[in-house]
Amino acid sequence: MGAYINSLSCISHHNTISEDFFFEETPALPSSNFLFVTAPVYKDYIPANTIRRTSHILKMGISAGLMCLRNAGEEKIDAIITGTAMGCYEDTDKFLRSIDDNDERMLAPTSFIQSTHNTVAGQIALLTKCHGYNFTYVHQNLSFEYALLDALLLLKEGEAQTILVGGVDELIPPLCELFERAGHIKKTEDLRHPIWDSKTNGYVAGEGATFFNLSAKANEKSIAKISGIKTIQKITDAKDLLENSNSFLKKIGLTKQDVSLVLSGINGDSEKDNRLKEFNTQIGLPIAYFKHLCGEYFTASGFALWLASKIIQKQSVPTCVFPNSIVPQNIKHLLIVNQFNDQYYSLICVSQC
Amino acid sequence: MSTRVHITGMGIISAIGDSVEETFLSLSECRTGIAKINHLQTLHKNEFVCGEVKHSNEELNKMAGTALFNRTTVLGLMAVQEALKNAEITNIKEARTGFISSTTVAGMCHSELVYKDFFEKKSNENFIDSHFSGISTNEIAAHLGIDAYVTTISTACSSAANAVMLGARLIKNNILDRVVVGGVDALSKFTLNGFNTLMILDTEWCKPFDENRKGLNLGEGAAFLVLESEDQVKKYDKKTLAFLSGYGNANDAYHQTASSPEGHGAFLAMQKALQVAGFDARKIDYINAHGTGTPNNDSSEGIAMQTIFENKVPKFSSTKAYTGHTLAAAAGIEAVISILSIQHNMIFPCLNRLEQMKDLQITPVTTLEKNVDLKHVMSNSFGFGGNCSTLIFSKN
Numbered sequence: 001m002g003a004y005i006n007s008l009s010c011i012s013h014h015n016t017i018s019e020d021f022f023f024e025e026t027p028a029l030p031s032s033n034f035l036f037v038t039a040p041v042y043k044d045y046i047p048a049n050t051i052r053r054t055s056h057i058l059k060m061g062i063s064a065g066l067m068c069l070r071n072a073g074e075e076k077i078d079a080i081i082t083g084t085a086m087g088c089y090e091d092t093d094k095f096l097r098s099i100d101d102n103d104e105r106m107l108a109p110t111s112f113i114q115s116t117h118n119t120v121a122g123q124i125a126l127l128t129k130c131h132g133y134n135f136t137y138v139h140q141n142l143s144f145e146y147a148l149l150d151a152l153l154l155l156k157e158g159e160a161q162t163i164l165v166g167g168v169d170e171l172i173p174p175l176c177e178l179f180e181r182a183g184h185i186k187k188t189e190d191l192r193h194p195i196w197d198s199k200t201n202g203y204v205a206g207e208g209a210t211f212f213n214l215s216a217k218a219n220e221k222s223i224a225k226i227s228g229i230k231t232i233q234k235i236t237d238a239k240d241l242l243e244n245s246n247s248f249l250k251k252i253g254l255t256k257q258d259v260s261l262v263l264s265g266i267n268g269d270s271e272k273d274n275r276l277k278e279f280n281t282q283i284g285l286p287i288a289y290f291k292h293l294c295g296e297y298f299t300a301s302g303f304a305l306w307l308a309s310k311i312i313q314k315q316s317v318p319t320c321v322f323p324n325s326i327v328p329q330n331i332k333h334l335l336i337v338n339q340f341n342d343q344y345y346s347l348i349c350v351s352q353c
Numbered sequence: 354m355s356t357r358v359h360i361t362g363m364g365i366i367s368a369i370g371d372s373v374e375e376t377f378l379s380l381s382e383c384r385t386g387i388a389k390i391n392h393l394q395t396l397h398k399n400e401f402v403c404g405e406v407k408h409s410n411e412e413l414n415k416m417a418g419t420a421l422f423n424r425t426t427v428l429g430l431m432a433v434q435e436a437l438k439n440a441e442i443t444n445i446k447e448a449r450t451g452f453i454s455s456t457t458v459a460g461m462c463h464s465e466l467v468y469k470d471f472f473e474k475k476s477n478e479n480f481i482d483s484h485f486s487g488i489s490t491n492e493i494a495a496h497l498g499i500d501a502y503v504t505t506i507s508t509a510c511s512s513a514a515n516a517v518m519l520g521a522r523l524i525k526n527n528i529l530d531r532v533v534v535g536g537v538d539a540l541s542k543f544t545l546n547g548f549n550t551l552m553i554l555d556t557e558w559c560k561p562f563d564e565n566r567k568g569l570n571l572g573e574g575a576a577f578l579v580l581e582s583e584d585q586v587k588k589y590d591k592k593t594l595a596f597l598s599g600y601g602n603a604n605d606a607y608h609q610t611a612s613s614p615e616g617h618g619a620f621l622a623m624q625k626a627l628q629v630a631g632f633d634a635r636k637i638d639y640i641n642a643h644g645t646g647t648p649n650n651d652s653s654e655g656i657a658m659q660t661i662f663e664n665k666v667p668k669f670s671s672t673k674a675y676t677g678h679t680l681a682a683a684a685g686i687e688a689v690i691s692i693l694s695i696q697h698n699m700i701f702p703c704l705n706r707l708e709q710m711k712d713l714q715i716t717p718v719t720t721l722e723k724n725v726d727l728k729h730v731m732s733n734s735f736g737f738g739g740n741c742s743t744l745i746f747s748k749n
Contacts, residue, residue, distance in 0.1 A: 080604075085485055087507065092543075099546050100469045104396040112547035113610050113737070116457060117486065117507035122738025125604040131621055134604040134740055135515060138456075138507040140487035146504045153522060174472070178481045181471075233500035 001152045002252075003214040004222040004353060006162075007072035009064045010306040011037050012208040012294045017067070022310065023318035028194045028292060033186050034176055035206040035295035040067065047127075053110055055090040057170035057209075061120035064209035065166055066127065072213045072221065078160035079133035080121045081151050083143030083167045085298030087117030090172045120168055133160060141344035143167065144299040145231050148348070152229065155216040166211035167299030179205055186268060195268030195292045196277075196323055203267040206295015210302035212309075218353050224309040225351045227333070228252035232345040238278035241345060245283070245337065248347050259349075260331040261317065262287050263304050265338030267296040272342045279337065286328045288321045301338040301346060308334045308350040356583040358521045358597040360746070361531075362440025364432040365689045367574030367676045368404035371416070372435055377693050380675060380701045383721055387558055387570045387677050393540045394466070401554055403540060404572025404677025419496070423463040424573075426489040429454060429537035432575035432685075433493055436533060440579035440591070448530035448585055451502030452494045453520050454577075455512030455536035457681040459486040462539040489537065502529055507681065509736025510643075511602075512536045513576065514684035514744055518600040520580045530585045535577030535685035544680065545571055551610065559646030559678075561671035562655065562717045564708040569645040572677020576685030578692075595692045598729070599745030601625025610737050611649050616657025618741035619643075619733060623661045626731065626743035636729050637667045637745070639700055641691045642717075643733040644671020645678050654733060655713040668725075670718040674704035684734035684742065691730045691746045699723050 010016040013035035014026060037060060045063040046054055054062075061082070069075045094111040116122075118136040125134050133154060137146040144167030151165040179185055186202030193199065218225070230248045235241045249255060262285050266273040280287045288311075294303040311317055312334060317327050336348040365372065368386025369379035379386065387404045390397070406413070406428065413427045414420055422430065433452075442450075464484045467477040482488070490505040502523065506515050513536030520534035538544075548554050548571060555568040578597075586593060603625060605618025612619065627634055643654055651671075658666050672690050679686055694700060700722040709716060728748045735741045 085487060087486070095547065096465060096468050096543060099465070099542055104542065104546050107546055107550045109547070109550035112543075112550055115547070116509045116737045118509055118736070118738040118740055119609065121508075122604070122609060122740065125606045125739055126609070129606050131604050131606050131618065133602050134508070134738075135519075135602065136507050136738075137504060138459075138486035139490065139503070139505040140485060142504070143487070150519070153526060153528075156526070157522070177472070181475075182479045182481055231502075233494070233503055 001156050003152050003155055003216060003226045004218045005212050005224050005226065005309050006215055006219060006221045007068050007213040008223065008306055008309055009067035009071060010210045010303060011040060011060050011064045012303055013037055013206055014293060022314060023320050026320045028320045030191060030204045030292045033188055033191060033204050034171060035204060036171060037207055055088055055114060056172055057088050057090060057168060058114065058119060058123060060170065060209040061168040062123050064211045065124040065164060068164060068211035068213050075128050077128065077130055077162045077164045079154055079163045080124050080130055081135045081147045081163060081165045082121040083137045083147035083299050084117055084120065084169055085138060085140050085143045086169050087138060088115050088119050089170060089175055091115040093174045141298050141340040142231050142346060144302045145229060145346045148229050151214055161215060163214045164211060165214055166209065167302030168209035169207055169298045171205055171207035195266055196289055198268035198270050200270055203269045203296040206297045208294050208297060208303050210306045222353045224312040225353050227349040227351045230347045234343065235345055238275045238282055241279045242282050245347055252349060254333060259285055259333045259335045260328045261334050263308055263334060263336045264289055265291060265304065267291040275342055276337065276339050286324060288317060290321055301336065304336045304338060305348060305350065308336055312350060312352055356525055358524050359581045359586045359593040360578050360595045360597055360692060361581045361586065361591045361593060362436045362579035363594065363689045363692060364435025364439060365576040365686060366406055366428055366431050367679060367686055368406060368572050369675050373689065376689065380690065380693065381699065383702065383704060385558065385675050385704055395542045395545055397545060401556055402558065402570055404570060405540060406573055422492065423460055423483060424539035425456065425460055425462055425537055426492050428539055428575040429489055430493050430496060432535065432577045433497065433533055436577040436579050445498045449501045450499050451523060451529045451532035452499040453504055453506065453516040453532060453534045454490040455506040455516040455681045456486050456489065457507060457509055457512060457538055458541055458543055459489060460484045461541045461543045465542050508740040509738055510680050510683055511734040511736040511740040511742040512681035514734040514742035515602060517578060517597065517688060517744055518602060518742065521597050521600055524580055524582045531579060531581040533577050533579055535575065536681040537575035538573055538680040538682050540571060540573040553647045555646060558705045559674050560705040561644035561646040561673055561703050562651050562710060563706045564710050566646045566648060566651060568647050569673065570677040572679040574676065574679045574682050574686055576682055576689045578688055595695050596747045597744065598747040599626035599630030601629065601743045603741050605739035605741055607739060612653035612735060614653060616653040618739055619654050619657035619735060620661050622741040622743040626745050630745045634662050635665065637731050638727045639667055639694060639730045640669035641687050641730060641732040642669050642671045643735050644673055646673060652712050655710065655715060659715060666715045668700055668718050670700060670703045672701055687732050688744060691732045695727050695730055695746060695748050698725055698727060700725055
């Protein structure tokens with residue numbers, strides 16, 4: 001099972017909406033412990049009469065979805081699959097507060113209507129008149145991976161020729177407070193070390209929306225190939241993860257030696273990164289990092305897939321993601337290893353077309 | 354893609370019973386579970402009727418043999434436990450076993466109780482760690498030791514149908530040997546008030562497919578099926594309750610909450626399900642309709658049925674007036690009811706239905722029918738975001 005990426009889009013903290021931007025002058029240290037997105041001009045994507053009522057995640061998700069289709073030069077797709085762990089939290093929060101504030105009386109319906117997790121996928125279907133397969137995965141930090149797995153299966157079954165698949169999660173003020181008070185967020189004074197040298201707890205939180213236009217066959221626009229994906233519900237230790245990655249590569253006809261670069265999902269939460277850091281040492285391959293750019297969020301692996309595809313396409317590794325001085329050349333295969341809190345491990349292999 | 358998908362177990366808890374057996378008893382006595390609100394803490398307590406599960410959280414946790422789960426998780430766990438027992442599965446690890454759950458509001462039943470205090474009184478610091486959709490799935494999977502393929506789907510009121518569909522595809526593609534699939538939602542102030550703002554709640558018992566229908570009654574519950582491959586069934590000499598022979602997923606792409614007047618998405622979902630099943634629409638003996646009792650749904654769905662069946666619509670009814678609309682769980686609950694119909698050769702009628710709908714030429718079943726040979730049963734589920742799904746269950 002595999003799929004070709006024919007176009008992609010990414011709304012993230014950095015200026016990834018610009019086709020030419022590739023972290024040329026981006027520092028290796030995040031500027032804040034909350035990384036909000038650099039927004040595109042939303043009215044280019046969202047109908048003007050609805051934009052005021054459209055929540056943050058819907059703006060990001062719809063724009064990134066349509067941007068991906070426009071980048072592909074066509075808006076016709078057979079299926080839409082999204083992953084989002086938190087769904088439309090801004091609207092959920094708004095409706096929850098209005099229930100309490102108004103004693104369950106005279107509430108406005110808009111925030112409830114737009115609070116369901118499938119709203120991004122539904123709105124993209126509505127705007128593109130796509131009557132095909134429409135699915136939304138909401139499984140924590142593996143939401144995007146399960147969306148991708150489904151897309152690959154659908155292509156294999158021949159049920160769709162082109163699929164729009166994406167991951168989106170938002171960071172809004174009440175969520176910042178929720179994560180901070182739950183003890184998840186890195187202290188500002190601890191931001192002075194890069195995530196790969198972090199000795200403190202907590203992570204930098206982020207948000208984003210990434211979309212991919214996939215097909216089973218390559219075409220002249222194909223950027224990269226997804227050669228395989230695997231989710232791992234739990235690992236026992238770093239050695240177990242190494243065995244998982246070896247068997248995963250073997251299954252898709254590769255060995256460790258074929259992999260030019262590993263994109264590692266550590267987030268700077270020192271203790272919880274331990275096993276993945278140990279894996280990074282044991283695998284003996286060049287390691288690059290990405291979570292200091294997009295922040296930690298439930299569908300950050302979507303950002304990782306976007307970055308991996310760009311690295312393959314440009315055959316260039318931005319300095320800010322790669323602390324080692326010997327930059328790999330001729331990058332044929334790239335392995336993304338993601339995790340959160342030492343749980344929700346996943347492997348995605350991205351290859352040259 | 355050759356294997357048939359066997360259904361070897363099912364489990365259910367809803368307003369009409371804590372088990373498959375109790376559910377069947379209520380259905381065959383045409384007894385509704387929709388009543389005055391008892392457990393949900395809401396200011397609308399005396400205003401609306403709901404399909405509540407008739408136990409407190411404490412009672413449910415005691416029944417499940419657990420101590421701490423929120424209502425969503427414990428309801429899900431109880432239905433899954435029954436489904437596994439029914440399928441006589443004791444050793445999870447003997448085969449590649451997956452778990453696919455679905456929910457619309459997940460831990461909301463708990464979050465909404467502590468939300469205000471969290472922000473105003475600075476208490477309940479970590480409730481967020483139990484709020485998100487995947488948590489209850491993981492808790493249930495961990496409790497049962499399932500770790501091959503564990504995921505959660507949320508496509509509004511069609512969620513569980515998509516969980517069933519995904520499970521079937523994973524078996525057909527030889528990715529799993531067996532998989533527990535379904536959905537769960539607990540009642541919450543959030544959803545009750547939400548549907549109330551849309552003005553689609555009936556204050557009395559809902560009347561699906563009645564000319565004077567006013568809206569839906571909310572319900573809660575969970576239902577799960579065990580799907581197994583042909584090889585798995587042969588290897589362990591399993592008893593098959595029914596087969597899952599068709600599934601279809603489409604998007605209405607008409608409006609965020611309303612269905613298109615002609616039910617285009619519903620039509621496409623039914624059409625796809627028939628294509629997967631590989632037989633003609635005329636083979637369908639009965640349809641367990643989505644039939645929520647809202648003016649919009651029943652009209653749109655009815656017209657879609659008339660279109661796909663070219664005015665030879667099979668017998669149909671909605672069982673929402675028994676259980677209430679259980680949102681993500683609805684398609685799971687109605688899957689169990691469809692299989693009960695097949696097993697017992699019975700059609701459970703629409704309740705509270707008095708007057709023929711003017712915009713439809715078709716009439717639902719309104720009295721209990723026994724000794725009807727049901728070879729193929731179709732079940733529809735539609736939701737916000739235009740999500741439409743159809744499942745087809747077969748006797749042989």
